[in-house]
Amino acid sequence: MILEISNLKKTYGSRTVVNINELQINEGETIGLVGNNGAGKTTLFRMLLDLIRPDEGQIISKGENVAASDQWKNYTASYLDEGFLIDYLTSEEYFFFIGSLHNLSEAHVLDYLKSYEEFFNGEILGKGKYIRDFSKGNQNKIGIAAALMQNPELLVLDEPFANLDPTTQIRLKSLIKLLKTGDKMTTLISSHDLNHVTDVCDRIILLEKGLIIKDFQTNENTLKELEAYFSV
Ligand SMILES: Nc1ncnc2c1ncn2[C@@H]1O[C@H](COP(=O)(O)OP(=O)(O)OP(=O)(O)O)[C@@H](O)[C@H]1O
DSSP states (O other): OOEEEEEEEEEETTEEEEEEEEEEEOTTOEEEEEOSTTSSHHHHHHHHTTSSOOSEEEEEETTEETTTOSGGGGTEEEEOSGGGSOTTSBHHHHHHHHHHHTTOOHHHHHHHHHTTHHHHTTSSSSSOOBGGGSOHHHHHHHHHHHHHHTOOSEEEEESTTTTOOHHHHHHHHHHHHHHHHHHOOEEEEEOSOHHHHHHHOSEEEEEETTEEEEEEEOOTTHHHHHHHHHTO
């Protein structure tokens, strides 16, 4: 088991926005986190990455509490939003910086980026452009590619399909499926796109007002069930 969440609570004012009694995630699972605006998806991810602290309970990653140990940082990569980027760097400078944190040489990083040529669609590299000047979708691509460069065991992506053009959405799905079979990566993806999330994930967790309402393995009926749930 890679993640064990117990009695996790986060409250803002009088509102409990995450309230998870128990949740366990196994190695190699691809989990889709769905739920309407404000359900608590991003708050859960932020606690998972120790960007904010829970009021109660804990998140244990490979046996260590993420709020008490840095061990999880060695095998976890994430992209939640453009706050993860450094907007005064060019895309290459950013990739080199992230690479250097993981002891990857610039040559290694450039080599890695070659495999992203299709994903980048000629818009990311060699432009001499600062990250702040890229479109939101292209910023997403930079963040996702930088997260994957770390070859993580655990990948956390917040709404990765948002702002991506349809071609890149499909390419991202293929990429996630490939990494799942090849490297047995565990992936947590939040998404409002029920189609994509059921296509790429083998388990869906449905959050509503911070509570887990459903937690089930994906099968051929999942998309219909989710659409029925959200169409009320
Ligand atoms: N720093 C904060 N202060 C006060 N309330 C907050 C704070 N951060 C989040 N919230 C509230 O917590 C609730 C959950 O927000 P969260 O961003 O986790 O939802 P979400 O499921 O990711 O939503 P979306 O689909 O819109 O991204 C919302 O009601 C939000 O307003």
